[in-house]
Amino acid sequence: MTEPLCCEVLVIGAGLAGLTAALHLQENGIDTQVIEAQNRVGGRVHSMRQLGSNKEAGGAYIGAGYRRVISAAKRYGVKLIDVTPTLEFFREQELVLESRIIRQSEWPTHSDNPFPEKDKALMPWNYSRVLIARENPLQKTEDWLDPNQAHNDVSLSDWMKGLGLSDKAIKLGYDMNVSFGDNAQDVSALLMFFRAAFSLDQRKQAPKGVVGFTALNGVQRIPEAMAENLYNEVHYGKVVTSIDDSGEQAKAHCTDGTIYKTPRIVCSLPFGVLRNIKINPTLTGLQQEAVKKLPSQPVTQLYFAHKSNFWEADGFKPSMFTDGVAGMLAAARNGEDPTKVTSFTAWAMGPNAARLDSLPPKQAADLVIQEIEAVRPAARGQLEFLGLQSWGNDPFAQGGWAYFRPGQVSSFGATMGTPHGRILFCGEHLGLANRGMEGAMESGTRIAEEIVATA
Ligand SMILES: Cc1cc2nc3c(=O)[nH]c(=O)nc-3n(C[C@H](O)[C@H](O)[C@H](O)COP(=O)(O)OP(=O)(O)OC[C@H]3O[C@@H](n4cnc5c(N)ncnc54)[C@H](O)[C@@H]3O)c2cc1C
The missing domain is CATH 3.90.660.10 (Polyamine Oxidase; Chain A, domain 2)
Known part of the structure; x- marks a missing residue:
């Protein structure tokens, strides 16, 4: 067995959340090592260069109001391309x-159109989005975790029925090609309100007339450029299988026999991956349940x-x-x-x-x-x-993005990211006010700031 390697903070996962945390820690003088299961950085940001013309398999669209992603691109010299045209x-x-x-x-006069009279002109791919934006009860993105909103943690289907929509309207207006869950019964309306509030916020922050960006040579250039700015090179091919936090220091064990020994671990793994990793002492209560049950699309x-x-x-x-x-x-x-x-x-x-x-x-x-x-x-x-x-078959992602079933925002939202001993968690699923790439970076910065504050 290889001798344990040491560093002040070990970051597991070289996606946007892990890299953001690592760079922030490094800037604050903390010796940080990032380890990554695959032979590339970026995780769910993956430009399929082998297929030509930068087909993006993961995170593709950088909203013009994505403050963190845009500033990382500028800072690390990645050229953004305006996709508005x-x-x-x-x-x-x-x-x-x-x-x-x-x-x-x-469509507006088609016999299969099940939408209410005033919405007949809306196409099925827009319907739920427009409806949710119109009726959204959240004032601010963060409000999705406010206990006063718990009554909205019902299925999207029940919420739509409450507005008087028929089963057929829900099927065409949401279930036809779902972004979250298997259908409108499988996703919390509160998550959809959060997503709509985030989109609105993004649009407000965007410069006039610019909708969004991609990156020259693929969005993967952003995590690549971030990794190039780490003092300690990312260790590739390090598949973590267990984390032991029972001794004097925490230890992460990898399939190739490497063991990392460290005072703190930042774990940026999606819960679908984390649930297959042995953690000692085990997670407990609602956090354990969240890691086990939070679904991924x-x-x-x-x-x-x-x-x-x-x-x-x-x-x-x-x-x-x-x-x-x-x-x-x-x-x-x-x-x-x-x-x-x-x-x-x-x-x-x-x-x-x-x-x-x-x-x-x-x-x-x-x-x-x-x-x-x-x-x-x-x-x-x-x-x-x-x-x-x-993404469902990818062992290092186990799905495209986390979503919440009805009731799960109230049960898991506030507690699922709580530090567990010397292990701290980040990742897109732990974005509190942002989603997607911006949410991943938000969570990475938050965790690093917590570490810096207590260092
Ligand atoms: C198809 C698709 C389209 C998307 N489109 C957009 C979009 O247009 N705009 C947007 O903002 N967002 C989009 N997203 C979401 C965005 O890509 C993600 O939210 C974000 O990249 C997640 O970053 P992360 O760091 O939290 O997780 P990840 O990127 O998943 O990082 C986790 C890292 O951990 C590594 N890892 C996994 N298991 C282990 C292990 N056992 N040991 C060590 N390392 C491990 C992984 O390889 C990975 O590198 C999209 C996602 C998908 C899948």
Whole structure:
């Protein structure tokens, strides 16, 4: 067995949360070592460079109000690219129900439209978002954890029913291609209010006319540049399997036999990963339950090249939002010219992702292509499968992002990030006022500040 290595703080995980914490500690003179299971940094920020034209598999969109991400990019010399010109094209997509294309212009008066009269013009992919933003009871993002909001920690489905919506409206307005949970019954309305409050806050902070950014050479350049600025190089291929905090110092054990011995550990692992790591003494109470039960969203993306502009042949928009296993087929525009489609990504979420994850990648791609071709004969033979990323099947992520089931915000929200002995926790799931990449950085800074304050 290798001799234990020492440092003042050991950071487990080189995603945005872990790297943010490490850089903050380093700046405050604390000797910090980051260890990472994989052979790259970034975690759920992953630019698929091997597939060309910077297809992003993880965190892609940097809101123009993402103060932390933008300032890290500036500080570490990563050039950001304004994606505002491409956004208008995201609104252009065809609705597909039961293999039939319904144009946006047909939807307000379509016989399948189950939305209330005043909302008939809203498309299913926008419906829950607009509704939640309109009715959001939260004044500030942080309020989602306020016990006075506990009555809203009910299923999104119950909340929508409370507004008088039918089961069909909920199915089309949320369940069709879910961002959180398997369906509207599986996600807390309070989480959705938090997300809407965060989006609004972002828009308020954004400079006028700028919606968001990506990074030159891929968003992964940001964590890479952060890691390049660490005095101690990240140790790669260090898969932590257990943490022992019972002795004089805490110890992290890795599969390759390395043991890190340290006075403090910052653990940035998603709970889906953490639940498989042995911690001694064990976590207790609601924190233990949260680590065991907090779910993470199944998300699978399939990347396709197109051999021809098949949408010019059938006259429909290139992108589609479907109720089938293909989920949302998004035309990517990653080149200089935003009008030019560079490739396609099929986004499958929740049950669709779980179904595709059970198949070998080629079979999953064939299923998606078959479905697209059945809807659009002009696409026959025109899509070439490039690759697939399943976050649900990734052992170091165990899902795309954490979500809360009804009741879980009230039970876990306030306590799940509490330090456990010498172990402190961070990660996107512990963002208190921000979500996604910005939430990951918020949590990393908070934990590092706590350590600095007590050092
Ligand atoms: C498909 C997708 C799209 C997204 N789009 C956006 C977006 O557009 N905008 C946005 O803001 N956010 C987006 N996000 C969310 C954002 O990417 C994440 O919230 C953020 O990157 C999470 O950072 P983290 O540091 O908390 O976790 P991670 O990035 O998951 O970092 C954890 C690290 O721990 C490592 N690790 C795991 N297990 C072990 C182990 N046993 N031992 C040692 N190391 C281990 C992992 O390899 C990883 O590097 C998206 C996420 C996904 C999946």
